[in-house]
Amino acid sequence: MPAMSPVRTAIIGLGYWGPNVLRNFAAQGECAMVLACDRDAARRERLERQYPSVRFTADAEEIFTDASIELVLIATPTGTHAPLARRALEAGKHVFVEKPLAATVAEAEELVALAKKQKKLLFVDHTFAFAPAVEKLASLAGSQSLGDLLCFDSARLNLGLLQRDANVIEDLAVHDLSILSAIVPLETAQTVLAVGFTHFGKQIEEAHMHLTFPRGFHAHIHVSWLSPVKVRRTLLTGAKAMVLYDDAEPSEKIRVYDKGVERDAAKPDPFFPKYRSGDVVIPALATVETLSAEAQHVLRCVHGEEKPRVSGEAGLAVLRILDAANRSIASGSPVAL
């Protein structure tokens, strides 16, 4: 392979998550981190010592007007995602945005359209999709070893800090949707039915979402800030086998149950399926840092070596589903997508 020059990259937003993004992109050989922007001087100073080769600035325009910069990473508060991403795309840069892609569905739609028009890549940071356990789940789902996919059931429960600005679906279900997006394109979701409950504050603190997809596949996502027990469990059931992904397990995160029920081709009556029962396998997982794997993937996409796994469309689909879920909770009925 002919050596490709490193992707000249800039980052905007150095608050809570930004420094992690900076560190993981900067550590890749395929990346040349040239500019980092935050209005807060203290944040910049803390990082300047660690990254002597990066220039720090308070003014994002320096990034947009630097024609040499190819990729812009945006890790600012949600409300600024759309204006900053729009500006970067207009300036002809590829863009990687923290989730959620934008504050509203309309903004996200505009960004997706703009990226298409500008022929630039638009990524949303769905870190979970790059976790080794999720990659294993996705590769099993795609390998036909599970048979027809029947359902996806995910619970993300803990004793979480109640939030003022987001409800529990916006806070937590987005992770389950990231995992789900590694199995089925979220754009194909057909309906959303959601129920939600408020016990202490003003936001929804516990909720269930039911999603339907073509060919009978459906998903259930249960999220809560009120569960004393921390649960991070996803079950993917196929006709031939089932995968349990338990993120609370320190090492044995994925279990594949090689048993299931199948249509028996020899018998016309669907009432008499075949039952299979086999081993349980706990596959060894890679031990890469998730955000590092994601950064590498993004850089390779910019180089044209890989195709984006989590595009702006996925980020838009997530926003549409969250929006539909909120409307379903309000109306008590399913919402078509």
Place this chain on the structure above:
Amino acid sequence: MPAMSPVRTAIIGLGYWGPNVLRNFAAQGECAMVLACDRDAARRERLERQYPSVRFTADAEEIFTDASIELVLIATPTGTHAPLARRALEAGKHVFVEKPLAATVAEAEELVALAKKQKKLLFVDHTFAFAPAVEKLASLAGSQSLGDLLCFDSARLNLGLLQRDANVIEDLAVHDLSILSAIVPLETAQTVLAVGFTHFGKQIEEAHMHLTFPRGFHAHIHVSWLSPVKVRRTLLTGAKAMVLYDDAEPSEKIRVYDKGVERDAAKPDPFFPKYRSGDVVIPALATVETLSAEAQHVLRCVHGEEKPRVSGEAGLAVLRILDAANRSIASGSPVAL
């Protein structure tokens, strides 16, 4: 306590479950089992040797016309529950019926009204309610040690035989409703929202039910015949503590998590609750046979020593909920009770 004479008892139906009912009632000192009825001669013969003091008959009328019999146990197919129970109540007997109480809500309503009119006890066999783990769950729920009850979440998943005559809700969710009925009166349920899925046969094979109750308490019940992994898990979340009941655990079925979130009386803003974190306790459970405990309870109720824990009203409430769930699946919207 003055000695009471044993309750003169008869049983109708000696098929799959009837012999268990017979054995457990007959073993109680408070019971005099005098008559057992089944139309199938082979079934009668098998049991005659084991119960030499019981008279066996093919004709249920012998039971109804025997004025000395006080209690009739009915373990026949569902379609015959209502006519047999009606006949027994009319004949002035207490009645214990296998679940479901009747084939339709209307029949069940009639039985409940008739029992009231006749001033006789009408029991439905909710065996689960007498399991030591469920009794512990109920006693914790009633003790205020959990704080305000927030939600009940139960999953009953396995690779089950598909059935022709019942869907998965009728087959499995009835057990979760039995457990729930030990915590909250099912008659107080306000709405049911259900979703269901069919993959292989013609019946619903996987379903979710959402129930709402007064004061924000809500329940979620997930049942499936298509899960390779057997799950029997109920979580009861209170504001102060949570109970996990895992019936698949051989010995540690109940875990009490002494942590939760509470309204902080000192702060008017509900956004700042108090978080508590404490021990996990796995209580030692009694090791009684569940059906034996239930038989003893029924006999003591007939003797006036205890009050019925699972009355006809509970059986009726279960049927109303199952009926509403089926209507909700058909309509896609919540059904008021």
Place this chain on the structure above:
Amino acid sequence: MPAMSPVRTAIIGLGYWGPNVLRNFAAQGECAMVLACDRDAARRERLERQYPSVRFTADAEEIFTDASIELVLIATPTGTHAPLARRALEAGKHVFVEKPLAATVAEAEELVALAKKQKKLLFVDHTFAFAPAVEKLASLAGSQSLGDLLCFDSARLNLGLLQRDANVIEDLAVHDLSILSAIVPLETAQTVLAVGFTHFGKQIEEAHMHLTFPRGFHAHIHVSWLSPVKVRRTLLTGAKAMVLYDDAEPSEKIRVYDKGVERDAAKPDPFFPKYRSGDVVIPALATVETLSAEAQHVLRCVHGEEKPRVSGEAGLAVLRILDAANRSIASGSPVAL
């Protein structure tokens, strides 16, 4: 296969365990159970109704003098094993004896020699060796998939009834030795080192045994009557993989860890081994009743269709090891076998 006539079989001893032996042998098509003997009339009567085709007697001599009987099952108290087995072998019968084979090593040696001289089969009831989990363990050990076997480590701990007539090694370690015998011939054990402790009664209530075998293989067995927690755990470590057998698990009894350390043939220095890390597999196990599988095996051995898996030699080896363990505890030093 040409049909073979069923093995004409008799049993002596119908106390605690005998009825199980009777039931499992009688249920095999390859067995014709003709005589059953116990001095206790009540025990005989209880079983006579269930086995109308079996003749019951109080006199064991009827068995020995019935030339048509080929196989004698002995389930009497330990002290009578040797005289009854001797008499049966002298009468030209195959013999299946409950463990332990005899009360002393000398008696057991005599029985083994006598069986050889009479050319009859002598079996000891090591039921555990026929458990599906142990058969899986043995088959893995024999398949080279574990690499060189390094060590066997077994713990059998519970809150057990203290016994007057046996110490904890004689009571419990015999099961671990049964399991071990499925992996390595017990006759090849070289040394035994044991330590034991007495806290409440007069017998050893907790003990450790260390056994050495050729080629560096060694075994550690830990038994206790004083553990509040029930432990039934055996680890078999090979250079290439390890098997964990947890008999307290309801379904996932065997776990195979496909990782280990190996000599690296490419490097002469043994200090630099190769490390391998792979999946964990929980194999599906057969669901046969263990004693039934053992009965079938014994009958097939009598028919010459299988070779005895647990011969008198194994029973003798167990007694020699238990005897050496007791001497090691007394002396504080290893005892050579």
Place this chain on the structure above:
Amino acid sequence: MPAMSPVRTAIIGLGYWGPNVLRNFAAQGECAMVLACDRDAARRERLERQYPSVRFTADAEEIFTDASIELVLIATPTGTHAPLARRALEAGKHVFVEKPLAATVAEAEELVALAKKQKKLLFVDHTFAFAPAVEKLASLAGSQSLGDLLCFDSARLNLGLLQRDANVIEDLAVHDLSILSAIVPLETAQTVLAVGFTHFGKQIEEAHMHLTFPRGFHAHIHVSWLSPVKVRRTLLTGAKAMVLYDDAEPSEKIRVYDKGVERDAAKPDPFFPKYRSGDVVIPALATVETLSAEAQHVLRCVHGEEKPRVSGEAGLAVLRILDAANRSIASGSPVAL
């Protein structure tokens, strides 16, 4: 409490573990870290930026000759522990030494005697003793809630890097001895019996140690570098209850089983004990960093506010036990302490 001036502290050795010691002591308000010594310039430079107020030097004599320094932390290779600690004690300083205290029992004896003569505190770094789980274990052991202590059983198994300079006992069992020292004074150990095995290299790679103590208490420690499965499990059995400490559990590290066997005072025959069975409790544990808690304790001891929990005597006792274990492996017999 009158404010005390911070303890003027120096550290020698900034290799693998030293920086952790430096960081944790420096972070305490009770500590004034003034000097840090390592011969390696690169190590010093790395840390100089982070600790601008600490002076770095290549010459340990600067520490010994600075009369203002009260406490010296030694984190150098084992062979240098004794000479450096001796020099520091002679210079009138309190000393905190990484484990092992010294390379030989004789050296350790000399240090303990010297500290006594100089009236200075000598600490050995048994970090494990300050882990919240071990503190809970120790507090349960000391509270009489377990009843008479019967035995301690600890396993520390993993697929470890074989070492050239230490065997598996010296590498791993020292941690189990640290835990044991929190329960019983190691100085009271009476005998050591050990067995060890070598499969790949030249050092003992797997070993068992049996220790006896007064009043029938005994300990078993099992360590291995050859186990594919990582095990970190300690069981402490008392007559009335048992504690299981599983350090591989992410959160539920301690389980207290409230059941056991007791002498029944009402019955003279020790053969009839009483059995108790109760709940299992998983206590909430503090979430402090272990090394930070240890640093705080050491500083408070220097201030006279606490008494040393892990003194030089404990470090000496560990060395004596390891030495005896090695001799026992060589001789095959128990070694008296």
